[in-house]
Amino acid sequence: MRILVIGSGAREHAIVDSLLTSGEHEVVVSPGNAGIAQAVTCVEFGDVTDGDAVSQYALDNAIDLIVVGPEAPLIEGVADAPRERGIAVFGPSRAAAQLEGSKAFAKRIMAEAGVPTGRAVRAGTLAEARTAIVELGAPHVIKADGLAAGKGVIVTSDEQAAIAHAEHWLQHGSVLVEEFLSGEEVSLFFLSDGHDVVPLSPAQDYKRLLDGDEGPNTGGMGSYSPLPWLADRFGDERTFVRRVLDEVALPVVRQLESEGTPFIGLLYCGLIVDGDRINVIEFNARFGDPETQVVLPRLVTPLGELLFAAASGKLGDAAWPEFSERTAVSVVLASEGYPEAPIVGRPLGGLESALEVGGVHIDHAATAWSESRDVLVATGGRVLSVVAVGDGFADTRSRAYEAVSRIHFEGGQHRTDIAEKVAR
Numbered sequence: 001m002r003i004l005v006i007g008s009g010a011r012e013h014a015i016v017d018s019l020l021t022s023g024e025h026e027v028v029v030s031p032g033n034a035g036i037a038q039a040v041t042c043v044e045f046g047d048v049t050d051g052d053a054v055s056q057y058a059l060d061n062a063i064d065l066i067v068v069g070p071e072a073p074l075i076e077g078v079a080d081a082p083r084e085r086g087i088a089v090f091g092p093s094r095a096a097a098q099l100e101g102s103k104a105f106a107k108r109i110m111a112e113a114g115v116p117t118g119r120a121v122r123a124g125t126l127a128e129a130r131t132a133i134v135e136l137g138a139p140h141v142i143k144a145d146g147l148a149a150g151k152g153v154i155v156t157s158d159e160q161a162a163i164a165h166a167e168h169w170l171q172h173g174s175v176l177v178e179e180f181l182s183g184e185e186v187s188l189f190f191l192s193d194g195h196d197v198v199p200l201s202p203a204q205d206y207k208r209l210l211d212g213d214e215g216p217n218t219g220g221m222g223s224y225s226p227l228p229w230l231a232d233r234f235g236d237e238r239t240f241v242r243r244v245l246d247e248v249a250l251p252v253v254r255q256l257e258s259e260g261t262p263f264i265g266l267l268y269c270g271l272i273v274d275g276d277r278i279n280v281i282e283f284n285a286r287f288g289d290p291e292t293q294v295v296l297p298r299l300v301t302p303l304g305e306l307l308f309a310a311a312s313g314k315l316g317d318a319a320w321p322e323f324s325e326r327t328a329v330s331v332v333l334a335s336e337g338y339p340e341a342p343i344v345g346r347p348l349g350g351l352e353s354a355l356e357v358g359g360v361h362i363d364h365a366a367t368a369w370s371e372s373r374d375v376l377v378a379t380g381g382r383v384l385s386v387v388a389v390g391d392g393f394a395d396t397r398s399r400a401y402e403a404v405s406r407i408h409f410e411g412g413q414h415r416t417d418i419a420e421k422v423a424r
Ligand code: AMP
Pocket: 118, 141, 143, 150, 153, 155, 178, 179, 180, 181, 182, 185, 207, 217, 270, 281, 282
Protein backbone atom coordinates (compact mmCIF):
# COMPACT_ATOMS: atom_id res chain seq x y z
CA MET A 1 0.00 0.00 0.00
CA ARG A 2 0.91 3.64 -0.32
CA ILE A 3 0.23 5.18 3.09
CA LEU A 4 0.12 8.86 4.00
CA VAL A 5 0.74 9.59 7.68
CA ILE A 6 -0.21 13.05 8.96
CA GLY A 7 1.70 14.51 11.90
CA SER A 8 5.15 15.47 13.08
CA GLY A 9 5.79 13.93 16.48
CA ALA A 10 7.43 10.93 18.11
CA ARG A 11 4.09 9.13 17.91
CA GLU A 12 4.11 9.48 14.12
CA HIS A 13 7.76 8.38 14.02
CA ALA A 14 6.77 5.21 15.91
CA ILE A 15 3.78 4.64 13.59
CA VAL A 16 6.03 5.01 10.53
CA ASP A 17 8.64 2.57 11.89
CA SER A 18 5.94 0.04 12.65
CA LEU A 19 4.37 0.40 9.18
CA LEU A 20 7.79 -0.13 7.59
CA THR A 21 8.61 -3.38 9.42
CA SER A 22 6.55 -5.54 7.05
CA GLY A 23 8.57 -4.20 4.10
CA GLU A 24 5.38 -4.06 2.05
CA HIS A 25 4.36 -0.42 2.19
CA GLU A 26 5.52 2.86 0.85
CA VAL A 27 5.04 5.55 3.48
CA VAL A 28 5.03 9.33 3.11
CA VAL A 29 4.56 11.75 5.98
CA SER A 30 3.29 15.31 6.16
CA PRO A 31 4.82 17.38 7.59
CA GLY A 32 7.15 14.99 9.53
CA ASN A 33 10.39 16.02 11.22
CA ALA A 34 14.14 15.52 10.84
CA GLY A 35 14.09 12.02 12.34
CA ILE A 36 11.14 10.79 10.29
CA ALA A 37 12.82 12.18 7.15
CA GLN A 38 15.73 9.78 7.72
CA ALA A 39 13.31 6.88 7.24
CA VAL A 40 10.77 8.06 4.64
CA THR A 41 9.88 10.98 2.38
CA CYS A 42 8.31 13.97 4.13
CA VAL A 43 6.07 16.21 2.04
CA GLU A 44 4.38 19.57 2.55
CA PHE A 45 1.12 20.36 0.81
CA GLY A 46 -0.23 23.26 2.79
CA ASP A 47 -2.45 22.93 5.78
CA VAL A 48 -2.72 19.39 7.21
CA THR A 49 -6.00 20.29 8.88
CA ASP A 50 -7.51 20.99 5.43
CA GLY A 51 -9.39 17.87 4.34
CA ASP A 52 -9.65 19.02 0.71
CA ALA A 53 -5.89 19.54 0.44
CA VAL A 54 -5.25 16.15 2.01
CA SER A 55 -7.77 14.46 -0.34
CA GLN A 56 -6.21 16.11 -3.38
CA TYR A 57 -2.74 14.99 -2.39
CA ALA A 58 -4.00 11.46 -1.75
CA LEU A 59 -5.78 11.26 -5.12
CA ASP A 60 -2.84 12.74 -7.05
CA ASN A 61 -0.41 10.30 -5.44
CA ALA A 62 -2.51 7.11 -5.45
CA ILE A 63 -2.58 6.90 -1.66
CA ASP A 64 -4.42 3.78 -0.41
CA LEU A 65 -4.64 4.72 3.25
CA ILE A 66 -4.42 7.97 5.25
CA VAL A 67 -3.43 7.71 8.91
CA VAL A 68 -4.02 10.84 10.99
CA GLY A 69 -1.73 11.09 14.05
CA PRO A 70 -2.65 14.18 16.11
CA GLU A 71 -5.98 15.27 17.56
CA ALA A 72 -6.13 18.85 16.27
CA PRO A 73 -6.68 18.01 12.58
CA LEU A 74 -9.20 15.29 13.52
CA ILE A 75 -11.22 17.68 15.64
CA GLU A 76 -11.04 20.18 12.73
CA GLY A 77 -12.57 17.44 10.55
CA VAL A 78 -9.62 16.50 8.32
CA ALA A 79 -10.88 12.91 7.97
CA ASP A 80 -14.27 13.87 6.55
CA ALA A 81 -13.41 15.07 3.04
CA PRO A 82 -11.13 12.16 2.02
CA ARG A 83 -13.58 9.62 3.47
CA GLU A 84 -16.43 11.19 1.49
CA ARG A 85 -14.28 10.83 -1.62
CA GLY A 86 -13.84 7.11 -1.02
CA ILE A 87 -10.31 7.13 0.37
CA ALA A 88 -9.60 4.83 3.35
CA VAL A 89 -8.87 7.02 6.39
CA PHE A 90 -7.74 5.82 9.80
CA GLY A 91 -9.02 8.59 12.06
CA PRO A 92 -12.51 9.63 13.19
CA SER A 93 -14.79 12.23 11.61
CA ARG A 94 -15.10 15.69 13.10
CA ALA A 95 -18.33 14.58 14.83
CA ALA A 96 -16.86 11.40 16.36
CA ALA A 97 -13.61 13.18 17.38
CA GLN A 98 -15.74 15.21 19.80
CA LEU A 99 -15.09 12.29 22.12
CA GLU A 100 -11.71 13.96 22.67
CA GLY A 101 -12.64 17.51 21.68
CA SER A 102 -15.32 17.97 24.32
CA LYS A 103 -15.15 16.43 27.78
CA ALA A 104 -18.85 17.15 28.23
CA PHE A 105 -19.65 15.22 25.01
CA ALA A 106 -17.53 12.29 26.25
CA LYS A 107 -19.39 12.29 29.58
CA ARG A 108 -22.75 12.23 27.80
CA ILE A 109 -21.72 9.32 25.58
CA MET A 110 -20.45 7.43 28.65
CA ALA A 111 -23.71 8.05 30.48
CA GLU A 112 -25.76 6.80 27.50
CA ALA A 113 -23.52 3.75 27.09
CA GLY A 114 -23.39 2.91 30.80
CA VAL A 115 -19.61 3.25 30.98
CA PRO A 116 -18.07 3.66 34.48
CA THR A 117 -16.55 7.10 35.04
CA GLY A 118 -16.25 9.71 37.80
CA ARG A 119 -19.24 11.90 38.60
CA ALA A 120 -18.91 15.30 36.96
CA VAL A 121 -20.73 18.60 37.06
CA ARG A 122 -20.60 20.95 34.09
CA ALA A 123 -20.22 24.59 35.09
CA GLY A 124 -20.70 27.58 32.82
CA THR A 125 -20.23 30.28 35.45
CA LEU A 126 -17.85 30.81 38.34
CA ALA A 127 -20.73 30.55 40.82
CA GLU A 128 -21.68 27.13 39.46
CA ALA A 129 -18.05 26.00 39.52
CA ARG A 130 -17.61 27.17 43.12
CA THR A 131 -20.70 25.29 44.27
CA ALA A 132 -19.57 22.10 42.53
CA ILE A 133 -16.03 22.39 43.91
CA VAL A 134 -17.34 22.66 47.45
CA GLU A 135 -19.94 19.93 46.92
CA LEU A 136 -17.57 17.35 45.38
CA GLY A 137 -14.82 18.09 47.93
CA ALA A 138 -11.04 17.62 47.84
CA PRO A 139 -8.95 16.52 46.05
CA HIS A 140 -10.43 18.71 43.33
CA VAL A 141 -10.35 17.83 39.64
CA ILE A 142 -11.21 20.67 37.25
CA LYS A 143 -11.14 20.19 33.47
CA ALA A 144 -11.52 22.65 30.63
CA ASP A 145 -14.27 21.31 28.35
CA GLY A 146 -12.42 21.81 25.06
CA LEU A 147 -8.93 20.97 23.80
CA ALA A 148 -6.23 22.54 25.97
CA ALA A 149 -2.98 20.81 24.94
CA GLY A 150 -2.61 19.02 28.27
CA LYS A 151 -2.99 22.24 30.28
CA GLY A 152 -6.74 22.12 30.89
CA VAL A 153 -6.73 19.76 33.87
CA ILE A 154 -5.79 20.51 37.46
CA VAL A 155 -5.78 18.01 40.31
CA THR A 156 -5.27 19.82 43.61
CA SER A 157 -6.29 19.83 47.26
CA ASP A 158 -6.10 23.62 47.30
CA GLU A 159 -9.64 24.96 46.91
CA GLN A 160 -8.43 28.44 45.91
CA ALA A 161 -6.20 26.96 43.18
CA ALA A 162 -9.15 24.90 41.93
CA ILE A 163 -11.35 28.00 41.75
CA ALA A 164 -8.62 30.01 40.02
CA HIS A 165 -8.18 27.25 37.41
CA ALA A 166 -11.94 27.20 36.80
CA GLU A 167 -12.01 30.99 36.50
CA HIS A 168 -9.20 30.94 33.93
CA TRP A 169 -10.74 28.24 31.71
CA LEU A 170 -14.27 29.66 31.96
CA GLN A 171 -12.98 32.45 29.70
CA HIS A 172 -12.62 29.80 26.98
CA GLY A 173 -15.90 27.90 27.56
CA SER A 174 -17.38 25.69 30.22
CA VAL A 175 -15.49 23.53 32.73
CA LEU A 176 -16.14 20.17 34.34
CA VAL A 177 -15.74 19.65 38.05
CA GLU A 178 -15.07 15.97 38.49
CA GLU A 179 -14.93 13.43 41.30
CA PHE A 180 -11.31 12.50 42.15
CA LEU A 181 -10.48 8.91 41.26
CA SER A 182 -7.50 7.24 42.90
CA GLY A 183 -5.59 4.28 41.51
CA GLU A 184 -3.15 3.34 38.78
CA GLU A 185 -3.51 4.95 35.36
CA VAL A 186 -3.66 2.71 32.30
CA SER A 187 -3.78 3.69 28.65
CA LEU A 188 -5.43 1.07 26.48
CA PHE A 189 -5.91 1.58 22.74
CA PHE A 190 -8.56 0.01 20.54
CA LEU A 191 -8.74 0.03 16.77
CA SER A 192 -12.32 0.63 15.68
CA ASP A 193 -13.98 0.28 12.29
CA GLY A 194 -17.11 2.06 13.52
CA HIS A 195 -18.80 -1.16 14.66
CA ASP A 196 -16.18 -3.64 15.90
CA VAL A 197 -13.05 -3.09 17.97
CA VAL A 198 -9.78 -4.92 18.59
CA PRO A 199 -7.40 -4.04 21.45
CA LEU A 200 -3.71 -3.21 21.47
CA SER A 201 -1.60 -3.89 24.58
CA PRO A 202 -1.82 -1.71 27.74
CA ALA A 203 0.78 0.93 28.59
CA GLN A 204 1.35 3.43 31.36
CA ASP A 205 2.20 7.07 30.75
CA TYR A 206 3.88 9.51 33.18
CA LYS A 207 1.91 12.73 32.78
CA ARG A 208 3.60 14.98 35.32
CA LEU A 209 6.82 16.82 34.53
CA LEU A 210 8.85 15.79 37.58
CA ASP A 211 9.91 12.61 39.36
CA GLY A 212 7.43 11.23 41.88
CA ASP A 213 4.49 12.61 39.86
CA GLU A 214 5.20 16.18 40.92
CA GLY A 215 5.00 19.37 38.88
CA PRO A 216 2.62 20.37 36.11
CA ASN A 217 0.77 18.05 33.75
CA THR A 218 2.48 17.57 30.39
CA GLY A 219 1.72 15.70 27.19
CA GLY A 220 3.57 12.74 28.76
CA MET A 221 7.19 12.32 29.93
CA GLY A 222 7.70 8.59 29.47
CA SER A 223 5.96 5.24 29.30
CA TYR A 224 6.33 1.50 29.55
CA SER A 225 4.53 -1.57 28.26
CA PRO A 226 3.30 -4.17 29.13
CA LEU A 227 1.97 -3.68 32.67
CA PRO A 228 3.05 -6.71 34.71
CA TRP A 229 0.98 -5.66 37.75
CA LEU A 230 -2.29 -6.09 35.83
CA ALA A 231 -1.85 -9.86 36.13
CA ASP A 232 -1.81 -9.60 39.95
CA ARG A 233 -5.20 -7.90 39.94
CA PHE A 234 -7.00 -9.56 37.07
CA GLY A 235 -5.32 -12.97 36.75
CA ASP A 236 -3.83 -12.05 33.41
CA GLU A 237 -3.62 -9.11 31.02
CA ARG A 238 -6.14 -10.64 28.63
CA THR A 239 -8.85 -10.72 31.29
CA PHE A 240 -8.30 -7.02 31.99
CA VAL A 241 -8.33 -6.14 28.29
CA ARG A 242 -11.49 -8.17 27.75
CA ARG A 243 -13.23 -6.27 30.54
CA VAL A 244 -12.27 -2.88 29.10
CA LEU A 245 -13.44 -4.03 25.68
CA ASP A 246 -16.80 -5.23 27.02
CA GLU A 247 -17.42 -2.46 29.59
CA VAL A 248 -15.90 0.56 27.85
CA ALA A 249 -14.70 0.40 24.26
CA LEU A 250 -17.47 -1.55 22.57
CA PRO A 251 -20.37 0.22 24.33
CA VAL A 252 -18.89 3.62 23.37
CA VAL A 253 -18.32 2.62 19.75
CA ARG A 254 -21.84 1.19 19.49
CA GLN A 255 -23.32 4.31 21.08
CA LEU A 256 -21.55 6.55 18.55
CA GLU A 257 -22.67 4.26 15.73
CA SER A 258 -26.29 4.43 16.90
CA GLU A 259 -26.11 8.24 16.86
CA GLY A 260 -24.98 8.23 13.22
CA THR A 261 -21.42 9.29 14.06
CA PRO A 262 -19.39 6.07 13.75
CA PHE A 263 -15.92 6.18 15.29
CA ILE A 264 -13.36 4.91 12.76
CA GLY A 265 -9.85 5.12 14.10
CA LEU A 266 -8.08 4.72 17.40
CA LEU A 267 -10.09 4.89 20.60
CA TYR A 268 -7.69 5.74 23.42
CA CYS A 269 -9.17 4.72 26.77
CA GLY A 270 -7.51 6.59 29.65
CA LEU A 271 -8.40 4.52 32.70
CA ILE A 272 -7.95 4.51 36.46
CA VAL A 273 -7.69 1.05 37.95
CA ASP A 274 -8.40 0.81 41.68
CA GLY A 275 -8.23 -2.77 42.92
CA ASP A 276 -10.28 -4.51 40.26
CA ARG A 277 -12.46 -1.46 39.57
CA ILE A 278 -12.00 0.23 36.22
CA ASN A 279 -13.09 3.84 35.60
CA VAL A 280 -12.61 6.05 32.56
CA ILE A 281 -10.86 9.39 33.08
CA GLU A 282 -10.69 10.42 29.45
CA PHE A 283 -10.93 9.35 25.85
CA ASN A 284 -8.67 10.45 23.07
CA ALA A 285 -9.43 10.03 19.39
CA ARG A 286 -5.92 9.01 18.30
CA PHE A 287 -2.80 7.11 19.38
CA GLY A 288 -1.30 8.32 22.68
CA ASP A 289 2.10 9.92 22.87
CA PRO A 290 4.43 8.54 24.39
CA GLU A 291 2.50 5.26 24.84
CA THR A 292 2.58 4.46 21.11
CA GLN A 293 6.39 4.48 21.25
CA VAL A 294 6.30 1.47 23.64
CA VAL A 295 3.20 -0.33 22.35
CA LEU A 296 3.99 -0.53 18.62
CA PRO A 297 7.52 -1.98 18.96
CA ARG A 298 5.87 -4.96 20.72
CA LEU A 299 3.24 -5.44 18.00
CA VAL A 300 3.81 -8.62 15.97
CA THR A 301 0.76 -8.39 13.65
CA PRO A 302 1.50 -6.05 10.72
CA LEU A 303 0.17 -2.58 11.57
CA GLY A 304 -0.67 -1.51 8.01
CA GLU A 305 -3.17 -4.34 7.51
CA LEU A 306 -4.82 -3.62 10.87
CA LEU A 307 -5.25 0.09 10.17
CA PHE A 308 -6.54 -0.60 6.66
CA ALA A 309 -9.06 -3.14 8.00
CA ALA A 310 -10.29 -0.57 10.53
CA ALA A 311 -10.47 2.20 7.92
CA SER A 312 -12.46 0.01 5.53
CA GLY A 313 -14.99 -1.46 7.97
CA LYS A 314 -13.45 -4.93 8.03
CA LEU A 315 -12.31 -5.53 11.61
CA GLY A 316 -15.22 -7.90 12.25
CA ASP A 317 -13.31 -11.06 11.38
CA ALA A 318 -9.93 -9.90 12.71
CA ALA A 319 -8.33 -11.78 15.61
CA TRP A 320 -6.87 -9.71 18.44
CA PRO A 321 -3.48 -8.37 17.33
CA GLU A 322 -0.50 -10.31 18.65
CA PHE A 323 2.16 -8.75 20.92
CA SER A 324 5.58 -10.01 21.94
CA GLU A 325 6.48 -10.56 25.60
CA ARG A 326 9.32 -8.07 25.27
CA THR A 327 9.47 -5.05 27.57
CA ALA A 328 9.60 -1.50 26.25
CA VAL A 329 10.47 1.75 28.05
CA SER A 330 10.43 5.30 26.66
CA VAL A 331 11.97 8.36 28.25
CA VAL A 332 11.02 11.78 26.86
CA LEU A 333 13.66 14.46 26.56
CA ALA A 334 12.06 17.91 26.73
CA SER A 335 13.34 21.45 26.27
CA GLU A 336 14.12 23.79 29.14
CA GLY A 337 10.96 25.69 30.07
CA TYR A 338 8.58 22.92 28.93
CA PRO A 339 5.59 22.82 29.35
CA GLU A 340 4.97 26.56 29.94
CA ALA A 341 7.44 28.18 27.57
CA PRO A 342 9.92 25.80 25.94
CA ILE A 343 13.17 27.32 24.71
CA VAL A 344 13.65 26.18 21.11
CA GLY A 345 16.54 26.20 18.66
CA ARG A 346 19.16 24.53 20.86
CA PRO A 347 21.47 21.92 19.32
CA LEU A 348 21.20 18.20 20.01
CA GLY A 349 24.29 15.98 20.07
CA GLY A 350 25.34 12.46 20.94
CA LEU A 351 22.44 10.69 19.22
CA GLU A 352 24.76 8.31 17.32
CA SER A 353 26.37 7.27 20.58
CA ALA A 354 22.95 6.81 22.22
CA LEU A 355 21.89 4.57 19.34
CA GLU A 356 24.89 2.29 19.97
CA VAL A 357 23.25 1.10 23.20
CA GLY A 358 21.74 -2.31 22.40
CA GLY A 359 17.97 -2.39 21.89
CA VAL A 360 17.69 1.40 21.76
CA HIS A 361 16.05 3.54 19.10
CA ILE A 362 15.02 7.20 19.09
CA ASP A 363 11.68 8.59 17.96
CA HIS A 364 12.01 12.25 17.04
CA ALA A 365 9.29 14.59 18.29
CA ALA A 366 10.43 18.15 17.53
CA THR A 367 13.67 18.25 15.57
CA ALA A 368 14.95 19.95 12.44
CA TRP A 369 18.28 20.53 10.74
CA SER A 370 19.82 23.95 11.18
CA GLU A 371 20.02 26.20 8.14
CA SER A 372 23.57 25.05 7.45
CA ARG A 373 22.14 21.50 7.66
CA ASP A 374 24.93 20.26 9.89
CA VAL A 375 23.35 20.63 13.34
CA LEU A 376 20.20 18.96 14.63
CA VAL A 377 18.16 21.42 16.68
CA ALA A 378 15.14 21.19 18.98
CA THR A 379 12.01 22.88 17.64
CA GLY A 380 9.49 22.33 20.43
CA GLY A 381 8.69 21.18 23.95
CA ARG A 382 8.98 17.42 23.78
CA VAL A 383 12.00 16.80 21.56
CA LEU A 384 12.89 13.10 21.56
CA SER A 385 11.52 9.81 22.86
CA VAL A 386 14.40 7.52 23.71
CA VAL A 387 13.03 3.97 23.54
CA ALA A 388 14.58 0.70 24.70
CA VAL A 389 13.09 -2.70 23.89
CA GLY A 390 14.44 -5.74 25.70
CA ASP A 391 13.86 -8.61 28.07
CA GLY A 392 12.83 -7.59 31.57
CA PHE A 393 12.23 -4.06 32.80
CA ALA A 394 15.40 -3.75 34.90
CA ASP A 395 17.69 -4.22 31.91
CA THR A 396 15.46 -2.41 29.41
CA ARG A 397 15.12 0.61 31.65
CA SER A 398 18.85 0.87 32.32
CA ARG A 399 19.51 0.77 28.57
CA ALA A 400 17.02 3.59 27.98
CA TYR A 401 18.70 5.73 30.64
CA GLU A 402 22.21 4.87 29.43
CA ALA A 403 21.15 6.17 26.00
CA VAL A 404 19.61 9.31 27.50
CA SER A 405 22.85 10.02 29.36
CA ARG A 406 24.76 10.04 26.06
CA ILE A 407 22.64 12.83 24.54
CA HIS A 408 23.87 16.41 24.87
CA PHE A 409 21.11 18.99 25.07
CA GLU A 410 21.53 22.20 27.03
CA GLY A 411 18.76 22.62 29.60
CA GLY A 412 17.16 19.31 28.58
CA GLN A 413 14.68 17.86 31.06
CA HIS A 414 13.72 14.23 31.65
CA ARG A 415 12.26 12.17 34.45
CA THR A 416 14.56 9.65 36.11
CA ASP A 417 11.85 7.36 37.49
CA ILE A 418 10.17 6.03 34.35
CA ALA A 419 9.31 2.31 34.82
CA GLU A 420 11.18 2.28 38.15
CA LYS A 421 8.29 0.60 39.95
CA VAL A 422 8.25 -2.36 37.54
CA ALA A 423 12.04 -2.74 37.38
CA ARG A 424 12.56 -3.79 40.98
P1 AMP B 1 -7.05 14.18 31.28
O1 AMP B 1 -6.64 15.28 30.36
O2 AMP B 1 -8.52 14.07 31.49
O3 AMP B 1 -6.37 12.90 30.92
O4 AMP B 1 -6.38 14.50 32.68
C1 AMP B 1 -4.99 14.66 32.81
C2 AMP B 1 -4.51 13.90 34.03
O5 AMP B 1 -5.15 14.39 35.21
C3 AMP B 1 -4.82 12.43 34.01
O6 AMP B 1 -3.89 11.68 33.30
C4 AMP B 1 -4.81 12.08 35.47
O7 AMP B 1 -3.48 11.94 35.93
C5 AMP B 1 -5.39 13.30 36.09
N1 AMP B 1 -6.84 13.13 36.27
C6 AMP B 1 -7.80 13.41 35.37
N2 AMP B 1 -9.03 13.14 35.84
C7 AMP B 1 -8.85 12.66 37.09
C8 AMP B 1 -9.74 12.18 38.12
N3 AMP B 1 -11.07 12.21 37.97
N4 AMP B 1 -9.19 11.74 39.26
C9 AMP B 1 -7.87 11.76 39.44
N5 AMP B 1 -6.97 12.19 38.52
C10 AMP B 1 -7.44 12.65 37.35
